[in-house]
Each structure stands twice: as C-alpha cells, then as structure tokens.
Amino acid sequence: MRLTVVIGSLERGGTERHLLQVLPGLARRNFSVEVFCLSHKGSLAGDLVEHGVAVIGRDHRSSQRAIRMVQLLFSTFYLGLRLLFRRPDFVHFFLPAAYILGTPIAFLTRCRIRVMSRRSQNNYQRAQPWIGKIERTWHRCMTAVIGNSEKVVSQLGEEGVSADKLHLIYNGVDLAAFTAGPSRQAARASLNITEGTLVLVIVANLIPYKGHQDLLQALALANADLPEDWVLLCAGRDDGIGPRLQDRARSLGLASHVRWLGSVENIPALLPAADIGLLVSHEEGFSNAIIEYMAAGLPVIATDVGGNGEAVGSGETGLIVPARDSVHLAEAIRRLADDKDMRLRMGDAGRDRAQERYALGTCVEAYIKLYRELA
Known part of the structure; x- marks a missing residue:
C-alpha cells in the first residue's frame, strides 16, 4: 500500500x-x-x-x-x-x-x-x-x-x-529504548550531577503555550522548601523565547538551578538522570513527553489539558494540576520532592501503564x- x-x-x-x-x-x-x-x-x-x-x-x-x-x-x-x-x-x-x-x-x-x-x-x-x-x-x-x-x-x-x-x-513510544538506556548514575555523571541532587526535567520546545513561565514562577514559590541543590533540566528547541525565559529565571533567583539544554536528540539517555517529569502546557493533544517520562519510570506532574489526564491518571502515575496555575504547580512539586516513596511508586506504576497502553x-x-x- x-x-x-x-x-x-x-x-x-x-x-x-x-x-x-x-x-x-x-x-x-x-x-x-x-x-x-x-x-x-x-x-x-x-x-x-x-x-x-x-x-x-x-x-x-x-x-x-x-x-x-x-x-x-x-x-x-x-x-x-x-x-x-x-x-x-x-x-x-x-x-x-x-x-x-x-x-x-x-x-x-x-x-x-x-x-x-x-x-x-x-x-x-x-x-x-x-x-x-x-x-x-x-x-x-x-x-x-x-x-x-x-x-x-x-x-x-x-x-x-x-x-x-x-x-x-x-x-x-519505543519502550525498548528506555529499558536499554544508561543507568541513573551514568546519566547523572554525563551531566555532572551528584547522586543526592533532586532533578526535575521538562521536555518541551520553548514556545509560550508550553508554560515555561508558569513553571519558573512555581519553582520560585517552592524554592524555599526544595533541597538546596535541586536542578531543572529544560530540553527543547528555542522557538524565540529562550532569552526571555533565561532573564526570568535570573530575576527569580533560579539561574543557578536551571539548565537550558537546547534540542536533545537522545531523550532516553537524558531521562534516567531525573526524579520528576514535568509537562505544564496550556494546551496539548496527547503528549509524547508524558509517555516517555512514564517509560523511564518517572512520576509526572502535568497540567489538566488535552489528553494529559488520560495518560497520567491523577494520583496513579503522577499529579494533574490546573493549567496556568503556578500555586497548585508549586504545591505538586513540593509534594513529590518531599516524598521519595511516592515518586518511586508512581514511577513504577507509570512504567507499567506505558507498557500496557502506549507501546x-x-x-x-x-x-x-x-x-x-x-x-
């Protein structure tokens, strides 16, 4: 055909x-x-x-x-x-x-x-x-x-x-790519991140509707309650708002915590370094990034738009928050940052869900x- x-x-x-x-x-x-x-x-x-x-x-x-x-x-x-x-x-x-x-x-x-x-x-x-x-x-x-x-x-x-x-x-998504990826230790070593650091990741091109501004504001609200050496990895092509986001991170006192990685070809090699996957868009259809987070065994924090809720199942494989709401987003980040057992439990459930539904x-x-x- x-x-x-x-x-x-x-x-x-x-x-x-x-x-x-x-x-x-x-x-x-x-x-x-x-x-x-x-x-x-x-x-x-x-x-x-x-x-x-x-x-x-x-x-x-x-x-x-x-x-x-x-x-x-x-x-x-x-x-x-x-x-x-x-x-x-x-x-x-x-x-x-x-x-x-x-x-x-x-x-x-x-x-x-x-x-x-x-x-x-x-x-x-x-x-x-x-x-x-x-x-x-x-x-x-x-x-x-x-x-x-x-x-x-x-x-x-x-x-x-x-x-x-x-x-x-x-x-x-190709789930085999995530099971064959590097270990957590190797992935962190490649990024010069220590084992004890809390690592958050967002895989989304730098486009206004992807909600990076909301995320930076939420991290500023939650910063005092996070470990001192937390890191946010931003993977995605800059479609024109990168300098503005970097200025915003500096003005909020977050510049030392945020790494702008640009377009990343090998996402399965990046995600093992993280503890929490984020998707904070104002609109979505059904995000590949969420499935990839789950395939990598990461708990997910996502906004309640498009198919995000269908993919995550709030409370099962992650937390769903309202779009454009930095206060509730900050609360979700605090909750997962404080509870390693919850992160591991949701990550395991997410990996099972990805294998069952999104192979x-x-x-x-x-x-x-x-x-x-x-x-």
Whole structure:
C-alpha cells in the first residue's frame, strides 16, 4: 500500500517525533511510505530516510518571508504533480498548514482515501477563526479523521466530523529504548550531577503555550522548601523565547538551578538522570513527553489539558494540576520532592501503564488496522 504523509517540515517536535517512530514501523509492514514536506525537510528527515521512508522537499528554509511564501506556493503545486505521478492509496495530513493547503490538492487529484490527524486541541482557531472555518469545510472531504486523545476527538465531533469518520489512536513510544538506556548514575555523571541532587526535567520546545513561565514562577514559590541543590533540566528547541525565559529565571533567583539544554536528540539517555517529569502546557493533544517520562519510570506532574489526564491518571502515575496555575504547580512539586516513596511508586506504576497502553507496536498496529479498513 502506498502512503503519502503531508506535513510542513520534519523539524524536531512532538508530531514529527511521532512520525519518526511510527512510519518506519509501517515501512517494515509492506507499506511504501513517503513524506512530503511543504516548507523544508527538517532535522529529522535523515533519520526517516535511514529507516526506509522517502522524504520529499527542500533541504533548507529561506530566512526571507517573501521567498518562503513563493516556495510554499511552488511546493503546493508540486504536491499536486507528485500525487498525480505516485497515485498513493492514502494521503494523510498532519498539522493545520498541511491540512489547509493539501486537502484541495488531494481532492482535485482524486486521491481516493484522505486522512487527517489532529494532534492538539483546537485553541489555535480562536486567534484565527478563518482557519476553523476552512478546517470545518475540509472535514467533509476526509475519509477518516484521527484524534490522539478523547478530548481532541470530542472537539472534532463538535466541529461536525461524523462519528463514522472519527477515530482515536493514542501516541506510542519505543519502550525498548528506555529499558536499554544508561543507568541513573551514568546519566547523572554525563551531566555532572551528584547522586543526592533532586532533578526535575521538562521536555518541551520553548514556545509560550508550553508554560515555561508558569513553571519558573512555581519553582520560585517552592524554592524555599526544595533541597538546596535541586536542578531543572529544560530540553527543547528555542522557538524565540529562550532569552526571555533565561532573564526570568535570573530575576527569580533560579539561574543557578536551571539548565537550558537546547534540542536533545537522545531523550532516553537524558531521562534516567531525573526524579520528576514535568509537562505544564496550556494546551496539548496527547503528549509524547508524558509517555516517555512514564517509560523511564518517572512520576509526572502535568497540567489538566488535552489528553494529559488520560495518560497520567491523577494520583496513579503522577499529579494533574490546573493549567496556568503556578500555586497548585508549586504545591505538586513540593509534594513529590518531599516524598521519595511516592515518586518511586508512581514511577513504577507509570512504567507499567506505558507498557500496557502506549507501546509503539500497539500504535503502529492501530494505524495499519485503520488503513486496511479504509482500503
């Protein structure tokens, strides 16, 4: 079966990392998989190619906005030619830009099976209502629409997607990568962190809605009750707010405790160094980071948005707090920082939950089952 995935780029992010894990699994199951990047290929493209997935697109993104717009129009035209030439059995759109631009092309080129995956809540439609109007129209052109959490599926239903088109497929991660990772001692040694240090980690690109400002404020509130040598590891690409966050950390007296690691390729090698995993977003679909924390045996503190509550199960594998609420976030941090037994118990429960519900193989099989049903 020929599958064409359409996305803006393969720069490092939650959706892109999801594709990096799932698409090679499809390629190994007799799918001919191609990713068409409308903007540019991105940093993960080479990894996909190594696993038998073709990637189509420009190698680099122009720094000039006018040139990027012209290139985007050319890419959209080329997508049409590519679909006519390849005649894929399925065209699958990920993220709003690819969905908005690619749907009419797939429709005009008579691609029979058209699939869209929504990976986040639809809050972005509030700032730009025209996007919501277009997406609601395009929904009628889809053969299937996939959400990655019950919250996302519910919102898609409210947007008019009929129940027979709606599907729920949770994210999955390669759990073997976490069992084969370095020991806690080795991971800490590589970061020059001592055994007794309390280590918190957040894996999230530096984007305003990821809530780093809220986290810094919460840590300032909890600082007096934390061990003297605690550390926060921030792993994620800087999308423009890094300097502002660093200034905020300095103004709160936290600079010596916070390490800005930038984009980290090997997350399974980083997480064993930590005691607590954090995800404090204002909006989410279903976070890979939470599953990775659980796979690494970390208790999780996450905000009550999107599928976070579904993944964590408050009180079982971690604690759920309201979004944008630094006071309750600080309280949750204090609670886990003070109770090592609770951390270990929740970490063990999280590892079991990840193995039972969020294994990569389970996710790949769900896609295969859906594609075959649609075909």
